[in-house]
Amino acid sequence: MNYSKPKFKEKYGNFINGKFEAPDDGEYFDNHSPVDNKLLAKYPRSKESDVKRAIEAANNAKDAWGKTSVGERSAILMKIADVIEANLNEFAQMETADNGKAIRETVNADVPLAIDHFRYFASVIRAEEGSATELNENTVSLIIREPLGVVAQIIPWNFPLLMLAWKVAPALASGNCVVLKPAEQTPASATFLAEKISDLLPPGVFNVIHGFGPEAGKPLASSGKVDKVAFTGETTTGQLIMQYASKNLNPVTMELGGKSPNVFFSSIMDHDDDFLDKCIEGAVLFAFNQGEVCTAPSRLLIQEDIYDAFIERVIARTEAIKMGDPFDMNTMMGAQASNDQHEKILSYIEIGKEEGAEVLTGGAAKKLDGDLSKGFYIQPTILKGHNKMRVFQEEIFGPVVAVCTFKDEAEAIEIANDTLYGLGAGVWTRDAHQLYQIPRAIKAGRVWVNCYHDYPAHAPFGGYKKSGFGRENHLMMLNHYRQTKNMLISYDKKKLGFF
Amino acid sequence: MKFNRVEITEEAAEIVEKLKQQHGDLIFHQSGGCCDGSSPMLLSKEDFYIDDNDIWLGEVTGIPFYMSHDQFEYWKHTHLTVDLTSGRGASFSLEIPLGKRFIIRSRLLKEEELTYLNK
Numbered sequence: 001m002n003y004s005k006p007k008f009k010e011k012y013g014n015f016i017n018g019k020f021e022a023p024d025d026g027e028y029f030d031n032h033s034p035v036d037n038k039l040l041a042k043y044p045r046s047k048e049s050d051v052k053r054a055i056e057a058a059n060n061a062k063d064a065w066g067k068t069s070v071g072e073r074s075a076i077l078m079k080i081a082d083v084i085e086a087n088l089n090e091f092a093q094m095e096t097a098d099n100g101k102a103i104r105e106t107v108n109a110d111v112p113l114a115i116d117h118f119r120y121f122a123s124v125i126r127a128e129e130g131s132a133t134e135l136n137e138n139t140v141s142l143i144i145r146e147p148l149g150v151v152a153q154i155i156p157w158n159f160p161l162l163m164l165a166w167k168v169a170p171a172l173a174s175g176n177c178v179v180l181k182p183a184e185q186t187p188a189s190a191t192f193l194a195e196k197i198s199d200l201l202p203p204g205v206f207n208v209i210h211g212f213g214p215e216a217g218k219p220l221a222s223s224g225k226v227d228k229v230a231f232t233g234e235t236t237t238g239q240l241i242m243q244y245a246s247k248n249l250n251p252v253t254m255e256l257g258g259k260s261p262n263v264f265f266s267s268i269m270d271h272d273d274d275f276l277d278k279c280i281e282g283a284v285l286f287a288f289n290q291g292e293v294c295t296a297p298s299r300l301l302i303q304e305d306i307y308d309a310f311i312e313r314v315i316a317r318t319e320a321i322k323m324g325d326p327f328d329m330n331t332m333m334g335a336q337a338s339n340d341q342h343e344k345i346l347s348y349i350e351i352g353k354e355e356g357a358e359v360l361t362g363g364a365a366k367k368l369d370g371d372l373s374k375g376f377y378i379q380p381t382i383l384k385g386h387n388k389m390r391v392f393q394e395e396i397f398g399p400v401v402a403v404c405t406f407k408d409e410a411e412a413i414e415i416a417n418d419t420l421y422g423l424g425a426g427v428w429t430r431d432a433h434q435l436y437q438i439p440r441a442i443k444a445g446r447v448w449v450n451c452y453h454d455y456p457a458h459a460p461f462g463g464y465k466k467s468g469f470g471r472e473n474h475l476m477m478l479n480h481y482r483q484t485k486n487m488l489i490s491y492d493k494k495k496l497g498f499f
Numbered sequence: 500m501k502f503n504r505v506e507i508t509e510e511a512a513e514i515v516e517k518l519k520q521q522h523g524d525l526i527f528h529q530s531g532g533c534c535d536g537s538s539p540m541l542l543s544k545e546d547f548y549i550d551d552n553d554i555w556l557g558e559v560t561g562i563p564f565y566m567s568h569d570q571f572e573y574w575k576h577t578h579l580t581v582d583l584t585s586g587r588g589a590s591f592s593l594e595i596p597l598g599k600r601f602i603i604r605s606r607l608l609k610e611e612e613l614t615y616l617n618k
Contacts (some may be wrong), residue, residue: 045596051500156534157589163594183589213591232534235567236528236547238591243548294533339587340600344538351577351605390605393573396535420531420569466532466569 003327006093011042014050014210015194017057018203024049031187034100034335037374043187046211048219054207055225058150058177061204066147066175069077069161070125076200077173091189095161096326098188100335101289103327112176120457121173124475132298138492145482147175149227151327152220156232157183157337158170158292167230170477179207181220185338186412224248235466253470253480257395258423261416262297265429269306279428283314285452286401287380289320289335295424297452299392300403301415315361318380323366326337335375341377348391357385387415413441422464426452436499502612507559511583511601515560518593539581539601540592555609580604
C-alpha cells in the first residue's frame with residue numbers, strides 16, 4: 001500500500017455535546033504539518049466560554065452515563081476499537097501528517113496499540129468485581145467503585161491518538177464523562193475519532209476542545225466543575241495544574257517525562273548472537289519516534305570493558321537509520337513535531353558540544369530534498385560525555401542519546417539514579433542476578449529488562465520522583481478514575497447502648 | 500552587576516513587554532521534563548507559586564527568572580539566554596497564542612564569571 005497525506009477539511013470544530021461546534025468568538029489557528037511545514041487545516045482557538053460549555057455538557061451527561069452497566073460500556077468501547085481498526089490506515093496517515101513520525105510506526109504501533117487499549121479496558125471491566133467482607137457476624141462491608149464524574153484530560157503531541165486512548169479508554173470504562181484537550185500541535189486524530197464515534201456515545205460523554213494552553217487549557221484545568229485532571233507534559237505546567245487542582249481539592253495524575261538510563265552490562269558481549277543483535281537495537285531505540293517519547297532511553301550507560309566494541313556497533317546501526325519521506329514505509333525516522341522543538345534540540349546539541357561532549361555520530365539538522373526541505377528533521381545523534389553534563393540531565397525530546405561508561409554494578413546504579421526523573425529505564429545482561437537486582441535498585445516506575453519501548457495495555461506505566469505520580473495502563477488505572485464507596489451494613493437488631 | 504546568569508534577546512524582550520501590558524506582572528520559570536519541557540515558561544506572577552524550592556537566577560527585561568533548586572544543581576555552570584523562535588508549544592506559557600515560543604540558548608560560564616556569581 002502507498003501512503004500519503006490524507007485529505008483534510010478546511011477547518012474543524014470543537015466536539016461538544018455530540019456535535020461539532022464553531023468557537024464562540026470565531027477564532028481558529030492554523031495547524032501545519034512538520035513533514036513539510038504546509039497547512040493541514042484550521043482548528044478552533046477556544047476560550048473559556050467554549051470550555052465551560054464542554055464541561056457543562058459533560059456534567060449534564062454524567063449521571064446517565066455513570067449508571068450504564070459495565071456490559072453496555074464495554075460493548076461501546078469494543079465498537080470504538082472496531083471503528084479505529086476499520087480506519088487504521090487513515091488514522092495512521094493522519095498521525096504521520098500531523099506529528100511527522102514515520103508511517104511504519106503509526107501503522108504498526110500507534111494505531112494498533114490504541115485499538116488494543118480500548119479492547120483491554122472494555123474487557124477488564126467485565127471481569128472485575130468489588131468486594132463484600134463480613135467484618136463480624138452482624139456487619140458486612142461492601143466496597144463498590146463509583147465514577148468520579150467529569151474528567152479533564154490534557155494530552156501531549158508525541159503519540160496523539162495513543163495518548164488519547166491511554167487516558168480516554170479507562171475514564172470512559174469506569175463511567176466518567178471526558179473533556180479532552182489535545183495538544184495544539186496535533187489536533188487531527190482526536191477530531192477524526194470524534195467524527196467516527198459520534199453516534200456510538202451519548203451526547204456529552206466525550207468532548208474535545210482545541211486551543212492553546214493559557215486560553216483553553218487553563219480554564220479546563222482550573223474549573224471547579226471537573227472532578228479530576230489528568231495531565232501529560234512538562235514539570236512547570238504540571239505544578240501549575242496541581243495548584244489549580246488544589247483550589248478545587250481535585251485529584252490529579254501527572255506524567256512529566258524523564259531522562260531514562262539504558263544500562264548495558266559486559267555479559268551482553270559474551271556471544272555474538274541474536275541477543276547481542278537485540279541489545280544493539282535496544283541501544284538505538286533512542287531514535288524511536290524521533291526521540292519524542294517520555295521514556296526515551298536518552299542516557300546510554302555501557303560497562304567500560306565492552307564500551308569500544310559495543311559502541312562501534314551501536315554507531316553503525318544508528319548510521320543505518322533511514323531518514324526521508326515519513327509517508328514512505330522504508331523510512332525509519334521522520335520529522336520532529338514542530339519548529340520550536342527542532343530549534344530546542346539543536347540548541348542542546350550545541351551546549352553538549354560546548355560542555356565537552358564528543359559527537360560520535362550525527363550532531364546536526366538533516367537536510368532533505370524537495371517539499372521535505374521545509375520540514376523539521378534532525379540526524380540521530382550520539383554524544384559521549386559524563387552524567388553531570390546538561391545533555392545527560394535534561395529531556396531533549398529528540399533523537400539524541402548521551403553515552404557514558406561505568407565500572408561496576410554500584411557505579412551503574414549510582415549514575416542511573418543521578419537524575420531528577422524516574423520514569424523508564426532499561427537493563428541488559430545475561431547475568432541472572434543482575435536481571436533482578438539492578439532493576440530493583442533503579443528508582444523508576446518502568447524498568448525494561450532485556451527489552452525496551454514495549455507498551456502492553458496490561459502493564460502499569462508511570463513515574464517516580466519528578467516524573468510524576470499515578471499510573472496509566474493496567475486495570476489499576478480504573479481506580480485513578482473512581483471513588484471508593486463503602487457501604488457498612490449492620491444486621492444487628494440491638495442498639496449500641498450508648499444513648 | 501558585572502556578570503549575570505541569565506539574559507534575554509531583544510526579540511524575546513519585545514514579546515515579554517507586549518505580554519506584560521496584557522497580563523500584568525510576569526515571571527519566567529524554567530521547566531523540565533517531557534514534551535515542551537527544558538524550556539522557559541512565561542507565567543502570570545499571581546498564577547505560579549514560588550517558594551524556597553525555587554532559585555532566583557536574575558531579572559530579564561524587568562521580570563524574575565526562576566528555576567527549581569534541584570534543577571539548578573545541573574545548570575549552575577551555564578549561562579542562559581532567553582531567545583524566541585516561531586513555533587507552537589503545548590504548555591501554559593503566555594506567548595504561545597502568538598505563534599512564538601521562548602527557548603533557552605546556553606553557554607558555559609567562564610572562570611571569572613563563576614567566581615563572581617558564586618561569591
